Amino acid sequence: MKFVICHDIPGRMRIRVLQAGEMSCGEADALEYALTMLPGVTKVSVQRRTAGATVCYRGKREELLRNLRAASYGIEKVPDNFLQNSGRELNEKYKEKLIGKVVLRYGSMVFVPYPVRAGLVALRSLHYVGLGLKTLCRGKLEVPVLDATAIGVSVLRGDMKTAGSIMFLLGIGELLEEWTHKKSVGDLARSMSLNISKVWLKRDGQEILAPVSDIAAGDEIVVRMGNVIPFDGTVLSGEGMVNQASLTGESAAVFKQARGYVYAGTVLEEGELSVRVETVGGESRFERIVTMIEESEKLKSSLEGKAAHLADQLVPFMLLGTGATYAFTRNVTKALSVLMVDFSCALKLAMPISVLSAMREANERHITVKGGKFLEALAEADTIVFDKTGTLTKAKPVVADVIPFQGDKPDELLRVAACLEEHFPHSMARAVVEAAGQKGLEHHEMHSQVEYIVAHGISSRIGEKKVIIGSYHFVFQDEQCTIPEGMQERFDTLPAEYSHLYMAVDSVLAAVICIEDPLREEAADAVSALRECGIGKIVMMTGDSERTTRAIAKRVGVDAYYSEVLPEDKARFVEEEKRAGRKVVMVGDGINDSPALSAANVGIAVSDGAEIAREIADIMVGSDDLHALVTLKMLSNALVGRIRKNYRVIVGFNTALILLGVGGFLQPASSALLHNTSTLAISLKSMQDLLD
Numbered sequence: 104m105k106f107v108i109c110h111d112i113p114g115r116m117r118i119r120v121l122q123a124g125e126m127s128c129g130e131a132d133a134l135e136y137a138l139t140m141l142p143g144v145t146k147v148s149v150q151r152r153t154a155g156a157t158v159c160y161r162g163k164r165e166e167l168l169r170n171l172r173a174a175s176y177g178i179e180k181v182p183d184n185f186l187q188n189s190g191r192e193l194n195e196k197y198k199e200k201l202i203g204k205v206v207l208r209y210g211s212m213v214f215v216p217y218p219v220r221a222g223l224v225a226l227r228s229l230h231y232v233g234l235g236l237k238t239l240c241r242g243k244l245e246v247p248v249l250d251a252t253a254i255g256v257s258v259l260r261g262d263m264k265t266a267g268s269i270m271f272l273l274g275i276g277e278l279l280e281e282w283t284h285k286k287s288v289g290d291l292a293r294s295m296s297l298n299i300s301k302v303w304l305k306r307d308g309q310e311i312l313a314p315v316s317d318i319a320a321g322d323e324i325v326v327r328m329g330n331v332i333p334f335d336g337t338v339l340s341g342e343g344m345v346n347q348a349s350l351t352g353e354s355a356a357v358f359k360q361a362r363g364y365v366y367a368g369t370v371l372e373e374g375e376l377s378v379r380v381e382t383v384g385g386e387s388r389f390e391r392i393v394t395m396i397e398e399s400e401k402l403k404s405s406l407e408g409k410a411a412h413l414a415d416q417l418v419p420f421m422l423l424g425t426g427a428t429y430a431f432t433r434n435v436t437k438a439l440s441v442l443m444v445d446f447s448c449a450l451k452l453a454m455p456i457s458v459l460s461a462m463r464e465a466n467e468r469h470i471t472v473k474g475g476k477f478l479e480a481l482a483e484a485d486t487i488v489f490d491k492t493g494t495l496t497k498a499k500p501v502v503a504d505v506i507p508f509q510g511d512k513p514d515e516l517l518r519v520a521a522c523l524e525e526h527f528p529h530s531m532a533r534a535v536v537e538a539a540g541q542k543g544l545e546h547h548e549m550h551s552q553v554e555y556i557v558a559h560g561i562s563s564r565i566g567e568k569k570v571i572i573g574s575y576h577f578v579f580q581d582e583q584c585t586i587p588e589g590m591q592e593r594f595d596t597l598p599a600e601y602s603h604l605y606m607a608v609d610s611v612l613a614a615v616i617c618i619e620d621p622l623r624e625e626a627a628d629a630v631s632a633l634r635e636c637g638i639g640k641i642v643m644m645t646g647d648s649e650r651t652t653r654a655i656a657k658r659v660g661v662d663a664y665y666s667e668v669l670p671e672d673k674a675r676f677v678e679e680e681k682r683a684g685r686k687v688v689m690v691g692d693g694i695n696d697s698p699a700l701s702a703a704n705v706g707i708a709v710s711d712g713a714e715i716a717r718e719i720a721d722i723m724v725g726s727d728d729l730h731a732l733v734t735l736k737m738l739s740n741a742l743v744g745r746i747r748k749n750y751r752v753i754v755g756f757n758t759a760l761i762l763l764g765v766g767g768f769l770q771p772a773s774s775a776l777l778h779n780t781s782t783l784a785i786s787l788k789s790m791q792d793l794l795d
Contacts, residue, residue, distance in 0.1 A: 104174045109155065116167065120154045128192040129178045137176035143167060151195065197282040204278065208271050221263040227270055228254045244419045252422065272779030279786055302333050305377060322380045326371050336378040338363040343374025428765055440764020440774045449753040449782040454746060457789040461742040464792050469725035470735055477721040480704045482739040483686045487638050488677060488699065490691035491645035491652065492531065492620055494709055495659055500531055500620035502538035503601055508590050508612045516614040518544040520606055523561045523572055531604060531618055571607050574646060576667065578605040586612050602647050626659050629729035636736040644673050673699035690732065707732065734794065741793035749785055756781050
């Protein structure tokens with residue numbers, strides 16, 4: 104790649120790519136992707152019009168220059184999901200619209216004669232007057248009526264300058280709101296789009312773990328319980344209950360069987376399905392998610408809804424205030440000063456922008472928030488419930504030991520366990536599979552149909568033998584398995600510092616797999632920081648043993664802990680806390696956390712969790728660091744603080760403008776200009792990041 108260096112300081116270099124003319128959006132995205140992939144590069148910003156790029160990097164300058172010279176870029180080299188996630192084209196479109204409006208406004212004031220400008224203002228005013236009349240015809244007194252009255256009266260009085268200013272500022276405000284809204288919705292929708300890398304492909308009677316990119320229409324894939332369905336398709340065989348809430352809003356899972364149709368992004372809660380892929384790619388799902396976000400009222404925060412409701416409620420009072428001012432003063436100018444100033448525009452504009460901007464900011468920090476109301480609920484939360492495994496402890500527990508109880512070799516027992524566990528998306532299951540992989544133990548399909556009992560374990564058959572693997576409760580209480588004769592002492596002296604996974608063959612204990620689940624280094628600091636942010640009660644709940652749970656709870660510093668709990672126990676605890684008047688946040692990562700995630704005021708799924716947990720959760724944290732929860736809490740607190748501050752500023756400033764207008768200190772045009780300028784300023788301020 105040929106380029107020139109425009110500016111250069113340690114760790115940051117600005118370059119200009121040598122090419123003919125400005126870049127297209129696709130070329131700019133391709134350049135950004137190529138530069139981002141270079142070794143040592145930490146951040147890239149591409150300026151399309153100048154073919155420039157700012158590159159932040161670590162390491163030696165000479166190495167960066169060598170990599171830049173060797174780099175090449177082209178749209179064909181860029182993954183589709185990178186182009187889809189760019190948003191560059193949207194930003195360019197609205198920048199051009201915004202610049203065009205400003206240039207047209209002030210250019211016309213300089214070059215267009217006043218009579219022509221007045222005619223154009225009168226013509227444009229018909230749009231706003233029409234909106235006001237349509238609102239009245241529906242029997243409502245809302246903001247369009249106020250806008251139409253202010254513009255219409257100004258036109259009738261011949262005050263075209265004021266009418267033009269009002270329409271210009273309203274247009275700018277609408278454009279900024281639309282831009283922010285579409286960008287925030289787009290970012291959110293892209294974050295909610297599928298992030299599946301591999302699927303089980305059925306070919307020649309065998310199941311192969313294949314990359315998603317290799318799947319074509321017509322291929323047959325197998326989806327098992329707890330996994331997200333990766334493609335739209337027709338069910339060929341099997342039965343299952345599919346959660347379609349992310350697309351349809353249905354609260355209950357839908358039964359699917361042969362010849363039924365399933366959609367990408369829905370979750371298989373129970374059963375197993377073989378699906379013939381009908382469409383590949385994520386565009387259809389992306390479009391459905393965008394529609395869902397734009398149309399779903401449940402995603403709006405109550406503060407946002409109150410602002411819109413209050414804005415509409417204030418309209419009649421503003422009209423009455425205008426009439427009363429004229430009745431007492433007989434001064435049209437003073438009456439218009441009241442009409443030119445209202446609280447509604449700022450309330451309706453600034454509040455949604457604040458919420459959407461907060462969601463955008465969260466997304467930039469790898470946190471996906473599915474609706475503004477969840478940020479508000481998080482700000483009000485006083486109780487947080489943590490799952491232990493994969494949440495407070497590291498997401499990748501490891502196998503520390505395999506203890507045999509029937510004389511079998513530990514490696515053979517681990518191979519059998521991995522064969523069963525590979526189908527299920529839980530951190531302990533992944534630990535078993537990875538341990539077998541590290542030892543080079545091949546575990547091809549040896550078993551029959553696998554049955555997964557949530558929060559308990561797995562049951563299957565290998566040959567004529569029934570094999571189960573899971574918790575103590577499942578193996579010894581539910582399945583009534585026994586310990587081999589003469590092995591009780593060995594069982595009683597199992598290492599206390601580990602979690603235990605029990606495997607039995609034909610109802611007799613065959614092995615205990617010791618799982619070491621290291622505590623996250625930042626767990627104690629994050630818990631302490633959450634308490635400082637306003638969380639009064641911090642609880643840990645887990646299906647693990649009392650011994651292990653007590654040790655972890657002491658190190659983390661939670662207020663209370665509960666061990667050996669079932670999924671319904673977690674959900675029941677959340678419901679009890681809510682009935683006690685608490686706002687509850689649930690943080691989890693597994694299938695067994697799903698009921699509690701649904702029951703909580705805010706359900707948060709952490710990175711690397713089960714697909715069903717991420718789908719059901721209200722907020723998904725992509726960062727592998729619990730401090731992201733602290734950031735999320737601070738962001739939600741700051742959002743509510745900004746909204747309340749906006750209320751105070753809007754009410755105070757506009758009240759002052761009304762009083763100055765009634766007192767004769769401000770002319771209507773000045774009142775309108777100051778009002779609309781303040782609305783624009785508050786809206787622009789609301790678009791800024793909440794956290795430094």
